[in-house]
Amino acid sequence: MLRAPTIDSGGRVSTIIAIEGLTKKFGNLTALNDVHLNVEASELLGLLGPNGAGKTTLISILATILPSTSGGASVCGHDVHREQHAVRKCIGIVFQDPSLDDELTGRENLDFHGRLYGMDAGARLIRVEDVLRLVDLSDRGNDLVKTYSGGMRRRLEIARGLMHHPRVLFLDEPTLGLDPQTRRKIWDYIRALRDTFRMTIVLTTHYMDEADQLCTRIAIMDRGEIVALDTPDGLKARMGGDVLELEMTGAHQEFLEGLCRMQEVEDMAVEDEKLILTVVNAESFIPKAFQAAQEQEIQIRSVSMRKPNLEDVFIKLTGREIRDESAPDAKTRMRIYMGRKRR
Amino acid sequence: MNFGAAVYTLWLREMRRFLRNRSRLVGSMAMPALFLLVLGSGFGGFFRYRNDVSYIQFIGPGIIAMSLLFSSMFGGLNLLWDKQFGFFKEILVAPVSRMGIMAGKTLGTVTTSMIKGSVFLVGLMVAGLVRLEVFGLLLALVFMFLISAAFVSLGIAFASRMNDPQGFQLVMSFLIMPVFFLSGTLYPTEGLPLWLWTLTYLNPLTYGVDGLRFALGSAYNLSPLVNLAVIAAFWAVTTIAGSLLFRRMTA
Ligand SMILES: Nc1ncnc2c1ncn2[C@@H]1O[C@H](COP(=O)(O)OP(=O)(O)OP(=O)(O)O)[C@@H](O)[C@H]1O
Ligand SMILES: [Mg+2]
Numbered sequence: 001m002l003r004a005p006t007i008d009s010g011g012r013v014s015t016i017i018a019i020e021g022l023t024k025k026f027g028n029l030t031a032l033n034d035v036h037l038n039v040e041a042s043e044l045l046g047l048l049g050p051n052g053a054g055k056t057t058l059i060s061i062l063a064t065i066l067p068s069t070s071g072g073a074s075v076c077g078h079d080v081h082r083e084q085h086a087v088r089k090c091i092g093i094v095f096q097d098p099s100l101d102d103e104l105t106g107r108e109n110l111d112f113h114g115r116l117y118g119m120d121a122g123a124r125l126i127r128v129e130d131v132l133r134l135v136d137l138s139d140r141g142n143d144l145v146k147t148y149s150g151g152m153r154r155r156l157e158i159a160r161g162l163m164h165h166p167r168v169l170f171l172d173e174p175t176l177g178l179d180p181q182t183r184r185k186i187w188d189y190i191r192a193l194r195d196t197f198r199m200t201i202v203l204t205t206h207y208m209d210e211a212d213q214l215c216t217r218i219a220i221m222d223r224g225e226i227v228a229l230d231t232p233d234g235l236k237a238r239m240g241g242d243v244l245e246l247e248m249t250g251a252h253q254e255f256l257e258g259l260c261r262m263q264e265v266e267d268m269a270v271e272d273e274k275l276i277l278t279v280v281n282a283e284s285f286i287p288k289a290f291q292a293a294q295e296q297e298i299q300i301r302s303v304s305m306r307k308p309n310l311e312d313v314f315i316k317l318t319g320r321e322i323r324d325e326s327a328p329d330a331k332t333r334m335r336i337y338m339g340r341k342r343r
Numbered sequence: 344m345n346f347g348a349a350v351y352t353l354w355l356r357e358m359r360r361f362l363r364n365r366s367r368l369v370g371s372m373a374m375p376a377l378f379l380l381v382l383g384s385g386f387g388g389f390f391r392y393r394n395d396v397s398y399i400q401f402i403g404p405g406i407i408a409m410s411l412l413f414s415s416m417f418g419g420l421n422l423l424w425d426k427q428f429g430f431f432k433e434i435l436v437a438p439v440s441r442m443g444i445m446a447g448k449t450l451g452t453v454t455t456s457m458i459k460g461s462v463f464l465v466g467l468m469v470a471g472l473v474r475l476e477v478f479g480l481l482l483a484l485v486f487m488f489l490i491s492a493a494f495v496s497l498g499i500a501f502a503s504r505m506n507d508p509q510g511f512q513l514v515m516s517f518l519i520m521p522v523f524f525l526s527g528t529l530y531p532t533e534g535l536p537l538w539l540w541t542l543t544y545l546n547p548l549t550y551g552v553d554g555l556r557f558a559l560g561s562a563y564n565l566s567p568l569v570n571l572a573v574i575a576a577f578w579a580v581t582t583i584a585g586s587l588l589f590r591r592m593t594a
Contacts, residue, residue, distance in 0.1 A: 065436055065593065088438040099429035103360045115352040116437040118345075144363075160433075 014041040016168060016200045017062065021071035024057050024224075031057040033224040034071065042198040044190070046211040048310075049221030050318050055204040056096050058221075059170045062202070063093045075168055092166030094157050096173050096204075102146040106137055106156050109145060110163060117164040131159035134189055136182070151178055158186060162193065169193070171203040175210060183207075187214055208310040218310070222318040232310060239308035239316065241266050241280040247273055247302045248293065255296050262288060267316055278308065278316070346446075349439040353447025354454065361455045371417070372459055375410040379403065379463070382529065392531060396562045403467045404483075404555035405528025408490055408548060411460045412523060415491045416515055418452030419498030423508040431592075441590045449495045449585075456491040457484075467559070474560025482567070483558035486574065490551040493578035496585035503588035526552050532564060547577035 017039035024032040032054045039045050047055045060066035062075055064084040072079060078086040100109055107128055114124035132138045135155035145153060158174050171190070175183045191214065193199045205211050211218055212232045220228040220235075228235060241264075251273070259277070260268055264285040267278040279285045282305055293300050361368070383399035392401040425431040434444055464483065467473045498515075505511050525539075526548040532540060543549050554570035557563040 063436055065432060085438060085440070088436060091436075093436055095429065095432055097429050097432075099431075099433045101356070101360075101425075101430045102428065103363060104356065108356075108359060112352060112356055113433070113437075115348065115355075116434070116439055118348065118438070 015039070016041045016043075016077075017073070017075050017202070019058075019062075019071075019073040022058070022061065022068055022073055023070045024054070024061060024066070025069045030224050032061075032068075035224070035226055037219060037226060037229070039200060039202065041200055042194055044194055044201045044203065044214055044216045046215035046218040047202060047204040047221060048206075048208075048211055048218060048314055049204075052223075053221040053318070054224040055221055056172055057224075059093070059172050059202065059204065063091055063170055064088055090167040091170065092161050092164055092168070093170040094161035094172060094174050096176070098153060098157070100145050100153060100156060100160075103144065105142050105144055106132065106148070107141040109156060110141075110160055113160045113163055119164060127163050131163050134162070134185070135159045136185075151182070154178055155182065162189065165193070165197055166199070167197075168200045168202070171201065173204055173206065175205065175207065183210065190214060208314060212310045220314060220317050227317050228313075235310065235313045236308050239266070239278050239312055241278050241308070242282050243306050243308045243312055244277045244279055244282060244285070245302075245304045245306075246275040246277070246289070246300055248275065248298055248300045249273060250298045251275065252296075252298075255292065255298055258292055258296075259289060264288075269315060276312070278312065346440060346443045349443030350447040350450060352439075353434075353444055354451040357448070357451025357455060361451075361458075368459065371414050372410060372462065374413065375406050375463065378409065378529075379406040392562050397472075400472050400561050401531075401556075402528055403463075403472050404559050404561050405526060405552045407460050407463045407467075407483075407487065408526065408552045408555055409523050409528065410463055411456050411487060411491045412494055412519060412548060414456040414459050415452060415494035416498040416519055418448065418456075418495045419500075419502035420508055420511050420515070421452070422448065422499060422502045423505060423511050426506070427508060435593070441592075442586060445499065445586055445589045448499065449492060449582075452495045452498075453488065453491045456495070457487055460487050460491070464559075476560070479558045479560060483555055486551055486554040486558060486571070489571075489574045489578050490548065493547065493574065493581045496578070496581035500581060500585040500588050503585070503592045522546060522548050525549070528552050531562075547574060550574050550577075 015038045017037070019035055019037040022032055022035040023030070035054075035058065047058065049055050057066065061068050062073055062080055064080050064087050067081065072081065074080060075087045076090040078090075080087050101112070104112065110128045110131065111124060114127060119127065128141075129138065132141050135158060137152060137155060137159065140148070140152065145156065148156065154175075154177055158171075161169065161171065161174075175186055178186070187210065190201060190203075194201055203211075203214065215232060217229065217231055218235060219226045228238075230238070256268070256270070256275070259265060259275075262285065264279045264281045265277055266280060269276045277285075286303065290300060379399070379402065383402060387398040390398045392398060422431070425434070464473070464487075468475060501514060501518075502511060505514075525542050525546045527543050532543055532549075535543065550565070550570040550573040553563050553565050554567055554574060555561075557567045557570070
């Protein structure tokens, strides 16, 4: 099902990031496990995955600030380990964690960045004002960063990462903690950067709508591995059906197992009193489900049906039962059972 | 990006931060000022080094060295704060040579240290406690630069091996105070017990202090050329060590 990442039938393709068998260990912990991935020029690749999946680790290695344990990667044709300087010249990055100088003003932080990236005075002046306007900080640009709110700092970091128009831009949860208007503005700018400069962008996010709206391709990571790689639509199509949400009272294991055995059901997850099902043929499934519920004296309070979204895919692929490592109470066992169903 | 521009960028940042934080400037100068005024006047009443050299004239150059020592070593601490606040990542990921970063950081801290040291120098000049002579003052600046640059590099060397600012502060207090007390600033080195004499002359700062004494017309022991050679060699060693360790630093 994976789309072949490098070879494009349309002829010449420039692979701008090539990752081969990349593994990173922190002591006993394997943060990245034999990752293979190719990113083509002007792609906007989304990296999704639960906390600790290895997204930041992967970006850090590509950005030359973390050595890998084995395997290799190249960015813009340069090896991230042996040709660090050349790689650094062609990338930009917005870190997940704060990385501003609190004791400088916003403008001074940007000016420092421009100088580090060898921009001349004229270009610096123009770009600093450009990016400040973009993130709505023009009037606060001369204030010390330590007087900024959390969202303002985040905006300044984004502004800084965009400032030198790199060929490859890494954005590690760029819009974390931003209000919806600002997020939308930043999406627009990210798109414009890609369209105007053919910039290649690798973005991590926990906002599924963001990934869906922005990314041309999405890699879903889980526990150091890429478990799916496809376009947003391709990923959604994999769910193979519609999503049904049933709210009910008194559901028990036997009933759920019964539903699970019905041929229409592709996948199933429980959230408190809500049952989320992926079904192929909702028209025939709904009456059957109601009948089963009635027989077992379970009350279905509401039914809703929708097309699958990225979040459904995400949950299916990174299976939340994995995250529940506490004692196997009834609910956890249920999830484990359902996890098996999809294999 | 060329080396010079990198150095200037890093230097400029230090300057901006320095000029913004005048309270910190005063804070870091309080200790040497206290030593100068309290010890200088306290012992000055009954102790003269020689007929022509009062006690405060004797310790004055050493107090300049002390202020250089303190503010220079703490350049390493700033580096660790940068790491703590994540700003260091921004520097490391930029297409700038490690040596450029190190040189800029060093030069920035040397500049701020020399400004603080110069405040003491000017104070001593105004009080008429140093000889006013162009060659001597220029030589003093050379010694001040070497002392400062050497200890900035030493501070960076230590910081490169560490992660948290608190730990660094602890190491510094176990290092800075002994280096200062064993530099012959507060006592003459003639007639010292052998162990103390040995420790004093193993301490590179001793040569810096003695050199400053020569340059400022206080009582000195060694030839200024010897002092210059030792402190310059020390500077070279710490710079090489600092650079090697700094190169391996990660965010
Ligand atoms: N410096 C480190 N030392 C030890 N373990 C680390 C280090 N950095 C990351 N890890 C571990 O590596 C794994 C992957 O971490 P990483 O930061 O890449 O996750 P992530 O996908 O970015 O998660 P999040 O969504 O929470 O940002 C985690 O288990 C983490 O604990
Ligand atoms: Mg992360």
